[in-house]
Amino acid sequence: MTRPLSLGDQRDTALEHAARMVANAWRDFDTARDVETETSPALLDALAEPLPTGPGDVLVNLDLAGDVLDASVAQARPRYLAYIGSSGLEVGALADLLAHSYDINLALDARAATRLERQAISWLAQFLGFPATAGSFTSGGTISNLTGLAAARERALPGSRSTGMCGHRVAIYASAEAHYSVTRAAELLGIGRDWVRSVSIDDRRRMRPDDLAARIDADVDAGITPIAVVASAGTTLTGAVDPIGAIADVCQPRGVWLHVDGAYGLPASTTSAAPLFAGLDRVDSLGVDAHKWMFVPKACSAVLVRWTTDLSSAFAHDEAYIPHEGDELNAVDVTLEYSRPFRALKLWLALRVHGADAFRAAIEANLEQARLMYRLASERADFQTRPYPPQLSIVPIRHVVPGCPDVDRHNDELCRAMQRDGRVYVSPAVIDGQTWLRPCFTNFRTTTDDVRVTLDVAAELGAALCPQH
């Protein structure tokens, strides 16, 4: 019998073909390419075709998919230094293929897969040095932050998931440079965006614990309930790490939940940057994106909590279609999502194949690339750097040409010129009203040569943009 959606006798051929495509892509990613592939007119035509109603050849269409991928911005490439990239770790991609083929749902007890997820959470906690008793994999830092803050809301106002806020005025505290996902969580949890207190930052752009304490105390005096403080362990703009220990000193005596948004930076707590993260063992919850600085493909974040009951208080429920076996919690009793892909597998397999030390070494290499970029740019007359060296792996630089009438516009145009040029992909950032180029090193494929090339390309294209000077 031929099933309508089977690949039939082409199945093995298709798999072998796809495997060859992946092998070619990996080889291509080993070194940066000097020119990006154009989106050809033929490809644009194919991407405008109407819904196919009949079958197409699988090999032809795999090749078409390959053409699309090849003409797309791929974060896996070694000179993708924009935003906070992920790198499509090879063994992680293999794990994804396997996980998606079995299509296990981690909403319920999936037997061995559920145990693996627990083990991966426990390994992640050990890796980071956080005494978690529970956690789950999520689709990203946004959901990890939302999950941690939902648990914090229920702790601060028990029963609020049933009753709502009942007129209570509540607040969340985060540095002025926290990621927008914290504000979004406040919007979605009924706290309200206007109740996210923007705590001031110091000259290194870290949260000021004295301002935090003053804001919490003023709110409590005014009858406002603090829900949580969110410390950023690596801000998105400059990679600043808030002083977690000093923030815990503010939170603990006041009984306020401390969540660490470590989506980007937390894996660096396992390297020479560890002192920046002192106090992590004292927090209530944290989020970390394995799809950023642990290199596995998107989407793979995790939220870890000190106490399991904090997650179950916020998420446990009874529904006729998901009965409980005795006291056993289902995965959906400690997490936000229902259909949950087997995200843990890629991190678990990667840790088994490479070992934690290899991850530390790769993160350390990125930190060294950031320091090199800062040193080289600081030594050059045609670049401006920030007053302090990078805390993590984001290194804002500004191309400066003597007499240039508008340095911000120049750097904005330079950034776009670099993206068009294709040798290096960087994104812009506006810091204190000034436009900067913002290279960010989170890719295990990036080399020190790529750091030098980035500066050379920026200097070359920058000089071409402002030839009159």
Ligand SMILES: Cc1ncc(COP(=O)(O)O)c(C=O)c1O
């Ligand atoms: C500090 C920080 N928190 C949260 C997020 C959101 O993470 P995601 O895009 O995985 O949802 C980001 C994304 O860059 C981030 O940098």
